[in-house]
Amino acid sequence: MIGKKIAERIGRPDLIDILTNELTGSELTSLLLDVFNQKTKQLSPADLLKTYQTNRFVKPADINPLEIRQLENQTLAIFDQFGFSPVELSPVAPLGSCSVVATADQNKILSATRQTEVMADATNALALHIADLKRSTQQQKGQLLRFSTIHRHLRTPTLPDIPGFRSHFKIACFVTSGRDSGNYQFEKEALTEQISMMTVFFRDTLQIDTLRFQLYPRHGYTDPVGFVTTLGNHLHEQLGNVAIDVMADGINDNNYYKGLQYKMTITLQGQTIDIGDGGFVDWTQQFLQNKKERLLTAGIGIELLYRLLQPLRSEGRLA
Incomplete structure (x- = not known):
């Protein structure tokens, strides 16, 4: 552990x-703020430029903002159509938002002061938003x-x-x-709805008819294989025209998701290309x-999708 080695080196x-x-x-926040305040007083404008040139966290993405926002607007419009209310989240989340409730290592996240961290997974932030709503308001049963x-x-x-890969x-x-x-x-209801929404987005809106879904059993339910098989059968009944593969031949050590991924x-x-998961x-x-609470989360690599669609857009095969 690097911190321990540093502490030993300075005799503490x-x-x-x-x-x-x-x-x-x-x-601790007050202490760190004082440290950073003193550190910034030692910096010169030349130091700032050098940091900008060498720090991989601060460089802008090499994408066209107008073009990707067109794709984002299409995406949010589909989300809203299916009742997924869009939320503009803060750039930061409470410290530990990912590592406390999930399997993420805090070292993979940019921790900050004032008990915050830079956003590393927005689904965790949305889960906190939901928990706060449920704690502070009366939700109708089954809503x-x-x-x-x-x-x-x-x-x-x-x-x-x-080329093109960034830490953000x-x-x-x-x-x-x-x-x-x-x-x-x-x-059944939540999974059917999310897969229906992704089908409308990819196949109907973006005209990508090669979309496929794979269902994997994960630990967390009494009978994960039976659970995934049951959900797979339900999806095949409800969405017969969607390509869905049930991968129920075993369970790996992925402990992030519970029951199904x-x-x-x-x-x-x-x-x-793996374009998303949930x-x-x-x-x-x-x-x-x-223990009665249930949550289904998912995400798609919208920036990766934008990059993949660029050749098609330049060839005039995509509006």
């Missing part, structure tokens, strides 16, 4: 423990809550040296919240301390 091996366990959150957003995310892992990127996210009412009723693939110019998570159960 207990430094991390003091900062973590002996200071309140507000005290589904649907929200969506398109947000620029930032994550810290080093990326491959590929846009994802279109959508979530469905409800409560368990027996017989997998919420799961679904993936979306498209094939463009002979290449099959699944059931237990985040609202954890936030609200209620």
